[in-house]
Amino acid sequence: MYLARSAQLATAVALAAGTLVVLAPGAAQAAAGATLPFTSVEAEAATSTGTRIGPDHTQGTLASEASGRQAVRLAAGQRVEFTVPRAANAVNVAYSVPDGQSGSVNVYVNGQKLARTLAVTAKYSHVDTPWITGSRTHHLYDNARLLLGRDVKAGDKVAFEAANTQVTVDVADFEQVAAAAARPAGSVSVTDRGADPTGQGDSTQAFREAIAAAQGGTVWIPPGEYRITSSLSGVQNVTIQGAGAWHSVVRGSRFIDQQSGAGNVHIKDFAVIGEVTERVDSAPDNFVNGSLGPNSSVSGMWLQHLKVGLWLTGVNDNLVVEDNRILDTTADGLNLNGNARNVTVRNNFLRNQGDDALAMWSLNQPDVGSSFTHNTISQPNLANGIAIYGGTDITVSDNLVSDTNALGSGIAISNQKFLDPFHPLSGTITVSGNTLVRTGAMNPNWNHPMGALRVDSYDSAIEAQVRITDTTVTDSPYSAFEFVSGSGRGFAARNTTVDGATVNRVGTVVVQAETPGAVTFRGVTATGVGSAGVYNCPFPAGSGTFTLTDGGGNSGWDTTWADCSTWPVPGQGDPGPDPARNLAAGRPATATGSQDVYTPGKAVDGDANTYWESANHAFPQALTVDLGARQPVRRVVLKLPPSAAWGARTQTLSVQGSTDGSSYTTLAGSQGHRFDPATGNTVTVPVSGDVRYLRLHVTGNSGWPAAQFSEVEAYLS
Missing domain, CATH: 2.60.120.260 (Galactose-binding domain-like)
Known part of the structure; x- marks a missing residue:
């Protein structure tokens, strides 16, 4: 059951204000997040x-x-x-x-x-x-x-x-903690097998014997504390049940560690509280490490002081993980580490994870048809609230994520592989109905921020259909939606649509586009935008363009950050670039042809003594400079080497501009421009156009049978 969208926004605003979060048991399922006790x-x-x-x-x-x-x-x-x-x-x-x-x-x-x-x-x-x-x-x-x-x-x-x-x-x-539950009829109690409910003795063997004896039935953990000192394995076709997570407590940093099993394992209603004080990635210090087998479930658990709550590999088909609390893990809360098929993770509460709170990582085999839905996540302190690294037909829906820190977004949809063999995103990735509060962070490696929701073509282009719908972003310290290739290699982020989003207060921009790609936005409304609507500066320079298609119904974010050489500072507004800065300096330059070592880059290298020269005897010729983002260019300055050895000459040319690199308009019509060493071999051409690509179309040169420029400069005024 879904609440009205206004209720969803009210919940987000309450969170932003630091007031109560009321999620009572038995209430209707909130539009985003878990129903909690x-x-x-x-x-x-x-x-x-x-x-x-x-x-x-x-x-x-x-x-x-x-x-x-x-x-x-x-x-x-x-x-x-x-x-x-x-x-x-x-x-x-x-x-x-x-x-x-x-x-x-x-x-x-x-x-x-x-x-x-x-x-x-x-x-x-x-x-x-x-x-x-x-x-x-x-x-x-x-x-x-x-x-x-x-x-x-x-x-x-x-x-x-x-x-x-x-x-x-x-x-x-x-x-309000309920009284301890009663022992199920016919169950095998761990105390009957010698477990010590005071927590003084080692109960590991008693747990093993009870599990072996209860095949097809239930192992009962009565109220008390039980200490186990090593992992359990061979767990299959059994229910392990406690009297409630406040009453039945297992003390141990490793509970189940097995790589395969017949499945039908159901674990519920007790606590596992570990002694993990540092993160050791090679150690299986997890509540579940590996596989529970098909058709299993984990519910009503309190998991704390572990490395990871559940690190799932192997076969876990149709697993359901629901109604659990996962607190204070030094790494992930839960990670579907490849081959997760039709796994459902819903209605869980996670706080204070040392890595991604919930993650799917398609290592070795793709995660397929699995979902994270109606979970509440607070304070992951080193990575993302929810991270999807590859996989096929994945769903992330109706989650509430707040207060990410350092290296993470609220939600990351990513092709970052970490290791091989990795299976990139494919099929349809559904990201629907999520609320993100104070999410996004300054990445110390990139030295710039990550958005509340990030689409990241880190190691390969996004080929999947990414469908982002009905998102609420509140109080993002930086941007709302980020499109990036986190490796800095400029892989495209495409095939993405954002339909229906409410953005309420962002520190910088609504859309932070840092890589080539194409995204359509529909019905995205924003208020309280700190700097500008869009930052559109693909990296590396010359890697391509990011095309933002306005599908209608958007409002409150129709401005573009003007200067790709600087990052927006939260809340400062857009001061605009320095009008004295040469927008073309060091930017990627291409040409229809060049002669010998006189390549296009020589025309934007800041050295007036080096120059581009086109192929000889082959007019017309053209030189194109990518300014990196759409800029309101008002003046183009053209230079030849200032040496007197360069005699006066006239070059006939026009200046053209484009926003997408394919369709060009004329900014200054074709005419002869005289370069004279007596006046510095410099020509200024007034233009007027908001363009990203600047093209000089040359049809003649009275001093040499080729087009020639030692510097091409572009200015705002």
């Missing part, structure tokens, strides 16, 4: 004796990694007090403490101090990944949960007080 309240919206920090978008700061880009810093003895938004008996707090420190937080309900405290630690945060270019110390936050031991109602006050270390509080999730 808790309500979140931002610390900056609470009452506090501490210091509010942010907003900030600088890589590697507490404010930039926080939800809403703001948080509250508490010194020992300071507190933040939340007004409870709903009936609850439990709370989860996202927080940070300084690197190397641990401590506790006192908890108060309506002014009464509880006997129980909330433990806080930097053990699982402040992660370094020096092998990832552009990364800095990141993953600055962690999550800690607490059963309050009493019921609180809407309007009650719950406060958190730093007891013995500085604590930065980001957000609190209030939840």
Whole structure:
């Protein structure tokens, strides 16, 4: 069931303002995001004796990694007090403490101090990944949960007080946790096989024996804590079930590690909380590493302090991953790592991932017919909220992504392969109904920003049909839609349509086009645009053009950033380029012909003593300069070497301009222009046209049987 589009926008605006995110259980499915069993309240919206920090978008700061880009810093003895938004008996707090420190937080309900405290630690945060270019110390936050031991109602006050270390509080999730579920009839309990519910003994063997005994049935994990010290394998044709994620807790950094299985595995309703403190890519420190086999499911799980929640390879046909919480992973939340067929990932909540929160990576085999739908993603701190790297007929729909940082967009649709054999995007890629709040980031490797939604022809051209519909972008720090070839090789991003989008406040531009391609926009409306509607500057220079087709119904973004030599600065507007700058300097130049070493590039190299000379005795000839973006050219200056050895001559020429490199109009009609060393061998031709391509069409030269120019310069005035 879908809410009206105005409700979707209201949700995004509420997120942007740092107010409540109310996603109650049993409610109608929101237009974007998951239906969740808790309500979140931002610390900056609470009452506090501490210091509010942010907003900030600088890589590697507490404010930039926080939800809403703001948080509250508490010194020992300071507190933040939340007004409870709903009936609850439990709370989860996202927080940070300084690197190397641990401590506790006192908890108060309506002014009464509880006997129980909330433990806080930097053990699982402040992660370094020096092998990832552009990364800095990141993953600055962690999550800690607490059963309050009493019921609180809407309007009650719950406060958190730093007891013995500085604590930065980001957000609190209030939840009514149900009583522990009963043991299913006929199930095999792990405690019957010797598991220790106190968490002191090693329960690994008991879990293995229970799984072996329960083939075709259910393994029961009663309330308690269970420690396992190595991975489980050979898991097939079994249900593994707990009493609820707040009641049945497995402590271990690896749960299932197997490369194949018969499938029909159903894992649900318990927590797996690991001890992963650093990211080691070669280690299988994941809840699931490999394959569950076909027709399996994972639901109702709380997964925390792992490297990856689910790293899925092999056969996982028809897998459903739903209604889970994945928190504080040092790498991805979930990665469909090739050969994922008809996998559905829906209604999950992910926070504080150290890489992509949700990813499909078509390595070895393509991911086919799989989907990420109705998930809520917050604070991936090194990469994208959702990333699709290759694959066939993929769907990304109705997700809510907020607060990406450093190397990521809210959603990335990409042909970045990382390794071979890779299977690029093919078929139809459907990106529909997603809401992106404060997404996009400054890429330290590119030294320029990434947009909220990025289409990236990184290692090969986009050949798939990419259909982006009904997108809401709110408070993007930079651009809304970016089209780029992230490798810098200029592969085309084409076959893309953007239909129906609401863009509300972007720091720079609505469309950031940095590579050749062709995209059609229809029904895209924008308000609060920081700099200009479009940045259209394909790289590398001369790689081709980006054609933006206006399909109708667009509004609020009809201007173009004027100067491809500079990046828009958020919120500064478009100051326009320096009118004294030569727009043709160093730009790609081509010609109908050239003589010997006198190539077209010599006419734009800034050296008046070098020159282009066309093929001899073959008029007409033409020289074309690609200015890199559409520019309002008003003056063209033509030069020959200033040496007196160059006698006076007249060249007959016209000046032509084009926006697409194929259809040209005349900016200055054909006439003779005299070059005289007595006046510097310089000619100025007034023109008037908004063009990207500038062409000199030469039909004669009285001093030599060829066209000749040592410099071609173009100016705005």
